[in-house]
Amino acid sequence: MTIDPEIARWCSRPIDTGHPGWILTPLVLGPEGVPVVTDAGQATAAPEVVVLSAMAHGQGDAAEAIGVAFLAAAAGLDQERRAMYGDLVLSSLNAAARRTLEAMMKAGYEFQSEFARSYVAKGKIEAKAQAVLAVLEARAIEVPAEVRERVLASTDLAELDRWIRRAAVISDARELLATNGS
Template sequence: MPSVTHEALVELFKNRPRLAAEMLQDALGQPVPAFTEARVESSDLTEVIPSNRRADVIVVLLVGERQEPAMAIVVEVQLGADPDKPYAWPVYVTQTRARHRCPTRLLVVTTDAAIARWSSRPIDTGHPGWVLTPLVLAPEGVPVVTDAEQAKAAPEVVVLSAMAHGQQEAGEAIGVAFLAAAAGLDQERRTLYADVVLSSLNEAARRTLEAMMKSGYEYQSEFARSYVAKGVEKGRIEAKAHDVLAVFEVRGLEVPSDVRERILASTDLAELDRWLRRAVVVSDARELLATTGS
């Protein structure tokens, strides 16, 4: 099953189709033709590949009034070594090239230096003169985005920057740059990107960023306010759940594991308030849940 990191990287390239061209040209120094639009196309390659195999993202760069394909980019997110990929990748490239009738590049994106080296190995297809060398975007190739305006213009790039460099000294500045961009995102992207950025930052940067949001830092946005409010609410819920368990402990009542898990899993403050009052009078911990029909 694809990991959260894998899916997040895939979404970045789907949400910003021109990101593939930007990384090829700006990070890897590969020439990219002038284009008027970058469009995500179907990545289903089942015509010649079993149905459980498909490219992560296929982007086609279009040019002119007739929107003719100028280049296709097969984007593959690779987080581990996979012995099947040296056989699948050439097929992805040739099938995409045949479908869109244009030059096609393979861009492999990874967050791990060792996997970047593995992915970069030339693939000898066995046909004379045909060796496919994947173009690999490794962490060191991703730009460090700390400028607010740059982040606003390309939110996906700053998220990619956080994933690549969030554990480094620049993590805090990258996080602040993301906050500047977050207010302009729709709710779905904002939530996904925020989770990815915060999980990518080092502990010190994450704490600093949260402190900035709570203190009304100048980059504080609706996202920041909602994030802080969510954190406060979560803290209140967790504290109330532990209060319920503490009452049972003081009274010397045993709490079965399933009851404990149910109490700690609650996200309803009103429910926890009711449980706290009942915990003072019930004679058995299981009666707590029975009173609410749980």
């Protein structure tokens, strides 16, 4: 498999093995063998094909449409495949398509797929957890490993918001995890 048409042609040339009558013809998948998937329905029905489409055609004119189609398909994938496929798709798109998608996000675009929403939420959670630790460290409060691990493991935005406020007034990092007060 290759995204380069010339390499596909070169790799698909028959190979004479030297055995009479036995010539090996390699099976090669090049960009011309991969459909350009820009339809959300097609992408949802065959998410692996839209990933291949992004890899084969993500540098071309259809890159943005392929990326949007993938976001629709990602909603039906388990978290592990969503993450892996999403990374492959995003890394395969040209810079212009990525810029366009970023502009859509900045303009208040509401993500339609669970894939995109989950990554936005994950980013917010990670940022708030880092903010809790940054406040404690800025106040020169030692943060024990168990507190650091608990903060970084939290997935509750409301809890992290409480901890940010609490980090500004406590004198010992262990107080952060106390259940009384806010």
